Amino acid sequence: MEEVAPSSPRRDARPPLGSLSMIWRFASRYPGHIAGALLALLISSAATLAIPSGFRLVIDRGFMGGGDISRWFEYLLLIVVILALASAARFYFVSWLGERVVADIRSATQANLLRQEPRFFEENRPSEIASRMTADTAIIDQVVGSTVSVALRNLVTGAGGLIYLFALAPKLAAMLLLGIPFILVVMISLGRRVRKLSRASQDRLAEVGSVTAETLGAMKIVQAFGQEAREAARFDAAVDEGFATARRRIRLRAIMTALVIGLVFGSITAVMWQGALDVAAGRLSGGSIAAFVLTGGLVAGAFGALSETWGDLLRGAGAAGRLHELMSAAPQILTPEMPAPIPRGSDGARLQFDDVHFHYPTRPDQAALHGVTLDIAPGETVAIVGPSGAGKSTLIQLALRFYDPDSGAIRLNGVPLTGADPAAVRAMMAMVPQDSVIFAASARDNLRYGRWDATDEQIWAAARAANAESFLRALPQGLDSYLGEGGTRLSGGQRQRLSIARALLRDAPILLLDEATSALDAESERLVQEALGRLMNGRTTIVIAHRLATVRAADRIIVLDEGRLVEQGDHAGLMAQKGLYARLASLQFQDVATA
Numbered sequence: 001m002e003e004v005a006p007s008s009p010r011r012d013a014r015p016p017l018g019s020l021s022m023i024w025r026f027a028s029r030y031p032g033h034i035a036g037a038l039l040a041l042l043i044s045s046a047a048t049l050a051i052p053s054g055f056r057l058v059i060d061r062g063f064m065g066g067g068d069i070s071r072w073f074e075y076l077l078l079i080v081v082i083l084a085l086a087s088a089a090r091f092y093f094v095s096w097l098g099e100r101v102v103a104d105i106r107s108a109t110q111a112n113l114l115r116q117e118p119r120f121f122e123e124n125r126p127s128e129i130a131s132r133m134t135a136d137t138a139i140i141d142q143v144v145g146s147t148v149s150v151a152l153r154n155l156v157t158g159a160g161g162l163i164y165l166f167a168l169a170p171k172l173a174a175m176l177l178l179g180i181p182f183i184l185v186v187m188i189s190l191g192r193r194v195r196k197l198s199r200a201s202q203d204r205l206a207e208v209g210s211v212t213a214e215t216l217g218a219m220k221i222v223q224a225f226g227q228e229a230r231e232a233a234r235f236d237a238a239v240d241e242g243f244a245t246a247r248r249r250i251r252l253r254a255i256m257t258a259l260v261i262g263l264v265f266g267s268i269t270a271v272m273w274q275g276a277l278d279v280a281a282g283r284l285s286g287g288s289i290a291a292f293v294l295t296g297g298l299v300a301g302a303f304g305a306l307s308e309t310w311g312d313l314l315r316g317a318g319a320a321g322r323l324h325e326l327m328s329a330a331p332q333i334l335t336p337e338m339p340a341p342i343p344r345g346s347d348g349a350r351l352q353f354d355d356v357h358f359h360y361p362t363r364p365d366q367a368a369l370h371g372v373t374l375d376i377a378p379g380e381t382v383a384i385v386g387p388s389g390a391g392k393s394t395l396i397q398l399a400l401r402f403y404d405p406d407s408g409a410i411r412l413n414g415v416p417l418t419g420a421d422p423a424a425v426r427a428m429m430a431m432v433p434q435d436s437v438i439f440a441a442s443a444r445d446n447l448r449y450g451r452w453d454a455t456d457e458q459i460w461a462a463a464r465a466a467n468a469e470s471f472l473r474a475l476p477q478g479l480d481s482y483l484g485e486g487g488t489r490l491s492g493g494q495r496q497r498l499s500i501a502r503a504l505l506r507d508a509p510i511l512l513l514d515e516a517t518s519a520l521d522a523e524s525e526r527l528v529q530e531a532l533g534r535l536m537n538g539r540t541t542i543v544i545a546h547r548l549a550t551v552r553a554a555d556r557i558i559v560l561d562e563g564r565l566v567e568q569g570d571h572a573g574l575m576a577q578k579g580l581y582a583r584l585a586s587l588q589f590q591d592v593a594t595a
Helices: 020-027 031-063 069-113 118-123 126-168 170-177 180-217 219-224 228-280 286-328 392-399 422-427 443-447 456-465 469-473 492-506 522-535 548-553 571-577 580-588
Strands: 351-359 367-376 381-385 407-412 429-432 510-514 540-544 556-561 564-569
Touching: 020 069, 020 126, 020 286, 031 069, 031 126, 031 286, 069 126, 069 286, 126 170, 126 180, 126 286, 170 228, 170 286, 180 219, 180 228, 180 286, 219 228, 228 286, 351 392, 367 392, 367 564, 381 392, 381 548, 392 407, 392 510, 392 540, 422 429, 429 492, 443 456, 443 492, 456 469, 456 492, 469 492, 556 571, 556 580, 564 571, 564 580, 571 580
Parallel strands: 381 540, 381 556, 429 510, 510 540
Antiparallel strands: 351 367, 351 407, 556 564
C-alpha cells in the first residue's frame, strides 16, 4: 500500500465529518469518561430546560395562584444548583477526554512516523509534519474538549426544548418548526464551502510553520549571506496568504451565522407575536407564555450555536483527516511475516552486493547505482571513494536498508536483507554520518544512544577511544551537561568525535563511516584514526572518505563513478593504474602525487 502524502488528491473523498471517526476510535478507549460526560450533559440540559418550567410555576402558582411563593423559588434554586454541578462535571470529563485523545493521537502519529523510511521524509517536509502535530492536534483538542460537548448540549437542549414547546403550545411550536428546514439548508450548503476553506487555512498555517522552522534552523546562513529582508518577505508572504484564506473562511462563516441566527430569531419573533395574541385572547396563561418565551430563547440559542459548532466540527474533521494521512501512511520497507535470522560470527560480518541497481524515488530518471557487485569479507576494511554523486553514500543507505534496490540483492552473512527484519539488520551496524546528529539532550544520553544500557565506565571508554574524553570532562556538568539543539554548545570537531564515540559504544560487527573524520583537525584525526585502527580489528568496516590516512589504512579501495564500480585495489596498485583514483589523488592528496 502506498503512503498518502499530505497533498493527496483523495483527501476530500470522505463525507464532511467522516474524518471525525478517527477521533472517535481514540475516544472510545475511555468509555467511563464518555459515559460520565454524557450523563452530566443530559442532566445539565434537563436542568436548563427545567428553568423555564420553574418560572412558569413561580408565575402561575406563586404570583397568580396565591400559594407559598418561596416554595417555588426554592424549587428554582435547586434546579440552578443541579445545573451548576452537572456543568462542572461535564467540563471536567470532556476536557479530560480532549487532552487524553490528543495525547494518544500524537503518540500514534509519532509511532507511525518512526516506521517510515527516508523516502517518506523526502516527499513530506518534516517541518510541515511538525506543524500538523501541533496546530492540527490543537484543533482536535478544541473539538473533543469543547465543540462536541457544546454541539451535543445544544442538540439535546434544542430537541428537548421543542418537545416542551409542543407540550405548552402545539400551534406555536408547529409555527416555530417551519423555519428549521431553511436553517438546515443554509448550514449544509454553506458548510461544505467552509470545510474546504478550513482545510486550505490549515494548509497555509502549516506552510507558515514550515517557513519559520526552516529559517530559524538556518539562521547563521541567513545572516551570513545578508538575507534577513528576503526571509522576512518570504515569511510575510506566507502569513498574508494564510490570512487571505482565513479571511474568506471567516467571511463565509459570518454569513452562515447571520443567516442562521436571523432565521432562528425571526421565527421566534413571529411565534412570540402570535403567542401574545393568544394570551390576550385568554387561550394561554401568563406563566405558559413566559415559559414558552424562555424555552423558545433557549431553543433559538441552541440552534444558533449549532451553526458555529458546525464550522468548528468541519475544521476538526479537516485536522483529523490530515493527521489520519500521517497515521495511516504505510512504510515500504516492511518486516517479512517470518523474517530470516541473521547468523553472527566472531570476526565481523560478510556484506555482499550482487548486481545492484538503484534509483532514488525522488530522482527516478537518474540511476544512483548501476550493477554494483561487491563482496566485503568479515573483518575487512573497505574504503569507498569517488567524485560527488558517484553513489558512495547510497551503498551505506542500502546496507542499512533505508531503501531496497530496484534489482539485484544485498546479503548480510548470506541472508538477503529483504528477507530479514530491518531492525535486526541495523542492530548489526554502527554508523557515523558525515553530518553529525546531536540531540537536544545531555552528553550522556547522546553517547548512550548507541547502547542505552551502557554504564558510565563504558561511556567514558568509548569517549576516550574517540578522543572525546577531555572536552566532555571539561563540560560544566560533565556527562549531564545539556548540549543544546543540534549540539550548538560543541564545536564541529567535538560533535563529530561524540558521534564516533556513540558508534563505538554500540559495538556492532559492522562499522559504517561516512566521512567520519571530515570535521577533525589534523591532531584529533590522528588520534581518532589510531583508535579506529584498534577498534576496526575484528569488525567489517566500510569507510567513505577523501582523507589519505583512512584510504591508506583500508584493506581494499573501491572506486565508484556515476554509480558504477570502476576500480578496486590497494592504494599503490590504483596509483599505478593511473585511472580515476590516481586523478582524484592528485587533486585531493597533493602530498601523495608529489611523493
